[in-house]
Amino acid sequence: MTGWNVGDMPGLDGRVAVVTGANGGLGYVVARELARKGASVVLACRSEQRGSEAVERLVGEVPDAAVELARLDLGDLASVREFAYGLPYDRVDLLVNNAGVMALPYGTTTDGFETQFGVNHLGHFALTGLLLPALLATPDARIVTVSSFLHALANIDPRDLNNVRRYGRWTAYARSKSANLLFTHELARRLAARDGASDVRAIAAHPGYAETDLHTAGPRAEGRRLTERLMVLANRVVAQPAEAGALPVLYAATAPGVPSDSFTGPSFAMWRGTPAPSWRAPWTTDDAMGERLWAASERLTGITYEALRT
Numbered sequence: 001m002t003g004w005n006v007g008d009m010p011g012l013d014g015r016v017a018v019v020t021g022a023n024g025g026l027g028y029v030v031a032r033e034l035a036r037k038g039a040s041v042v043l044a045c046r047s048e049q050r051g052s053e054a055v056e057r058l059v060g061e062v063p064d065a066a067v068e069l070a071r072l073d074l075g076d077l078a079s080v081r082e083f084a085y086g087l088p089y090d091r092v093d094l095l096v097n098n099a100g101v102m103a104l105p106y107g108t109t110t111d112g113f114e115t116q117f118g119v120n121h122l123g124h125f126a127l128t129g130l131l132l133p134a135l136l137a138t139p140d141a142r143i144v145t146v147s148s149f150l151h152a153l154a155n156i157d158p159r160d161l162n163n164v165r166r167y168g169r170w171t172a173y174a175r176s177k178s179a180n181l182l183f184t185h186e187l188a189r190r191l192a193a194r195d196g197a198s199d200v201r202a203i204a205a206h207p208g209y210a211e212t213d214l215h216t217a218g219p220r221a222e223g224r225r226l227t228e229r230l231m232v233l234a235n236r237v238v239a240q241p242a243e244a245g246a247l248p249v250l251y252a253a254t255a256p257g258v259p260s261d262s263f264t265g266p267s268f269a270m271w272r273g274t275p276a277p278s279w280r281a282p283w284t285t286d287d288a289m290g291e292r293l294w295a296a297s298e299r300l301t302g303i304t305y306e307a308l309r310t
Contacts, residue, residue, distance in 0.1 A: 004275050005247065006033050009254045013038035016089050016138075017253075018131070020044045020072060020124070021099025023054040026146070026207055029246035030096055032058050034253070035065035039094070044072035044083060046099070074099055074123025075109035077301060084130035092134040094253055097124040097145040097180075103169040113300065114162040116169075120176035122301055125183060129303035136307055141200045144252045145184050148206050149265060151177035155283040158292045161300075178284055179293060180204065181263065186290035188261035190308045201260040205252040206278060207245030208266035244273075251275035261285075 017034045021027040022043035035041045035058065043058075045051030051069040059065050070086065073079035100120045109118035128143055135141040153174035157163075163172045187202040248264040252275075258264070265278030283289060298304050 004251055004255065006036075006250060009033065009037050009250060010256070011038050012093075012254070015039040015093040016042070016091055017094040017096065018042045018044055018087070018092060019096040019098055020074065020127070021046075023047060023050040025242050026246045026249060027096070027098040028054055028058070029242050030098060030249050030253070031067065032062060032065075033246070033250055034094070035067050036062045037254070038066075040066040041068075042087065043067060043069050044099070045069060046071070046073045046075075072099075072127070073110075074119045074127070075111075075115065077111050077123075077126055079110075080123055080126045081130065084127060087131070087134070090134060091138040092131055093138050093141050095128060095131055095135060095141075095143045096249065096253060097128065097143070098249065099124075100146065100176075103173050105169065106163075106167045106172075114164065114167075114172060116172045116176045117161055117163065117179065120173075121179040121183065122297060124180070125297045126301040126303045128187070129301075129305045132305060132307045135200050139199060142253060142258075143184075143187065143200065143202045144249060145180050145202070145204050146206060146249055147180040147184075147204050147263070148173075148177040149208065149278070150174050151181055151284065152281050154178065155281070156182065156289070156293060158289070158296065161293075161296060178281065181280055181284035182286070182290045182293050183297070184263075185261050185285050186287075186294045189287065189290070190294075190305070191260065194308050201258065203252045203258055203260060204263045204280075205248040205275075206263070206265045207242075207248060208273070209245075248275040248278075 017039045019027050019031040022031040023045040031041045031043050043051055048071050055069050072083040104115055107115040151174055154171045156175045156179050181204050184202045184204040191200050252258055252264045263278045263280045264275050267273035267276035
């Protein structure tokens, strides 16, 4: 893994990849590099305009790229179902659950869930469940879910998954990122226990502190201009570029031998550097908590992962 970069990625000709939130930031870099290696990439984006601009930009950078745009709003379960049912492939080699929101003021999704929990976890839980049959039908398929080192700030509260008792934007964000890791752990455990051979791997990754628009979205939404400017400055001075932040995700998605339920991040203090195994809070590998989150997620989304019951 030492010094791993995009040049070490294997060829991906004939592979089908779905990348959520691919219109900018980490998602765009991941989609571009997968396409550069020959994968057919679906850019799953909430904004059709920004998605179309991303496709145009990507094809400009990789002229022979096989890419397409499909609308996906992870804050609307009807949109998640529409996306999954409309995907024109009977196989999916790679699902990258990348899209997310960070430290927003309190709000709710179309279905009434707290926004960060609803988008960052429940939307991806539903999408993964709906695409699971296509993933199970594909040899060596991978599900890569993007978490954050900030998950260490808070565990999920199973009595208050929607953060309604006492909302804190950063606590809610950390809980959603812990949920990403718990979901990966429980999915990996259920895949391993499934009757019949399955080589689908559930893997987690995080970008460290990477320069993206994610950090400024919350302050901008509330009109906190000074905070927004400070975040922009921090991005420029402290953060690593999105191209570097995407490396742990690309490693988890393509490198040989990446184990299921692993967590990959930057090598230096979980902050920046080349991909390396990353520390994770002990609560993110708690089987009992994983089962509770799974049961609640099935109940809230109505997605029951029938393929794992056989």
